Amino acid sequence: MKHPNILAASSAAALAMGATIAPGYVPPEFGRKGEGDAPDIMQLSRDLKAATDKVKEFAEDAKGRLEKGEQLTTKAKESADEALVKFNELSAQMTEIEQKFARFGTGGGKDADRKSVGQQFVEAEDVKSFMERCPSKGSVQFGTKALITSLTTDAAGSAGDLIIPDRQDGIIAPPERRMTVRDLLTPGRTNSNAIQYVQETGFVNNAAAVAEGNLKAQSDLKFDLLTKPVATIAHWVQASKQIMADAPMLQSYVDGRLRYGLAYAEELQLLKGDGTGSNLLGLIPQAVAYNAPFVMAQATMIDQLRLAMLQAVLAEFPATGHVLHPIDWARIETTKDAQGRYIIGDPKTSGTKTLWGLPVVDTPAQTAGKFLTGAFKLAAQVFDREDANVTLSTDDRDNFVRNLVTILAEERLGLAVYRPEALVFGSFPAAA
Template identity: 50%
Template structure:
């Protein structure tokens, strides 16, 4: 009911009334004692005031009873544990003995001992701040994406930022049997100079010297995170860099688009069929494919493919053979979008060059020195050469619609 007072409200009212009643009773008792010592007779008004004070104390007893009932009705409440300080006071044997004697003076007191708990609040008996904690060593890191693309292609080093290489772009072959005395046919070759340059990938964190001193593993954790960040962006640049600004010119933007060669049906192909045709495209370009790069979700869908009687087409669930399809290894990475694939001759078709190895440097910036701050910088400088774009086939995994 909205008009019913809560236990908290009753406790507050009780505390206020108790203080007033005790003060009034004390004042009356002291006045009466003084008059008796002087030989004066107690007036009728004084006796009436004393009776009123005792009546107030009796009323407080009733409120305490109501408060106790409310606490006993509280869900999950333990009346013995949930008693307020006021309730415990009026139920104390010392107070009952003092009150039953209808006192004119004196006082009643009660020793209160707080229950000691592990609470951390600022209250009597709270010792939680003194309890020990078990701190596990190390830092629980966020997960890291598996990085695979750099290991798929050839790796080299350069000494200058500018990188040039000559790519053969055409070959006219007129070789033929020639009769005695006849003029020999001529052939032709076309070359193209490809120029690119190394790009810097970098980022930094600012940290206080106090933090580095107080947290023993913080420096190594920051270093590892910064280096991982470089590698993560590097993988995306090698695959998808669009060549504008400071971006690398990645493999996917230069790769050949998926197309079904003449002589093969273009309709009714499954996802597995699509990857076989992509490998064929690379073979027809004279760059036999060395692997497929797929999103993990797509590869899982392929492995879950079953025949008409429910048997898995790609291997067995309990098998431990490396992931492969059409005799080519399958590499899973979230760096390639779901529903897309990249098939190609990776080592023959592209090479990544390091000008600056991934490195960590520490220094001061602006007023860092006077503010006890340091800047931790991670950077690398790399170049990418896609020698033969036709060595890579990129496209959608969705099977072609039936014609």
């Protein structure tokens, strides 16, 4: 039976007897030739071959003796152990060198693949030859390996899939309109589904001085009982249970967007609702038409609003504000006199939006080219039956089997316009 270490001799011996090593080459890890502790690779190869031969000689002798039934002497065993120790030492050194050759190659000490593309370009013989011919015209081709790029295709060198985008937190929401119409009205609450009120619709005033003993005059009053329904404004969206659980912030975001949607629809209902179906009857459909108390030559937008205020005053309801579209308010603010000076305010300051002493509410909910002037708190009152709220539910059968959540937002409110004559609605002249 062979000694266990004898079996390890084959690979190292093969290198010792058959490997070709470039004379004078030293792997980069050993330093340059002639410097430091660089090993003599050729001498090491010869020593390893001699040690291998000695181990083989012992193995053949031991095999012959064992086949004849002879025992090995103690001296023979000691000689064999010395040969094996020497062989193991040389084999370990040669294995280390072999591994370094495998890593660094056997040609010159520098790996050409480690050169940059620019270095390979300037060292290319074709490029050198072309540059020596300058300034002659022409072209030269230079081949190089595929570059690593940020492409996400399956082309060579594409590494774009390794790039992780810098994801910012949150959701970028679109702009939201500033709601203003509700703030103009008198607030109220109700526990019913309709608002009823008695409105004076006619008054013939015959009050006059009466001589002693004469018949006194009779005046007439007319009343109507009006009923205004409470409207429901609502909308909903669906989301999966998984996304609601995995992205908790989505719930609050959707909640806020749904509430904004209610406020947006509410503003339009309060201002323009036509009263048909489930719609509120808004302020503009019930306002009286603008009718200038007197005619002005070349009346401007500013003049019209002053005459609308006068119309409300003559109806015994002094106006408290104007509702304009932002375009019309901009037209008013940029109005200039004959010397080119702004009439309303100073462009260098951001003053309060007022005109003729009354606040101006500019909102895209108003139609461009139209205005509404009036005593809003005396004219109308908004009644809240159910404040805006958001409800989540999975009760629907379709939701249950599909793991969906219905997110519902709704509110209920009513609008009572007590004094339509306190509101004046009109049109501006077309812009030049």
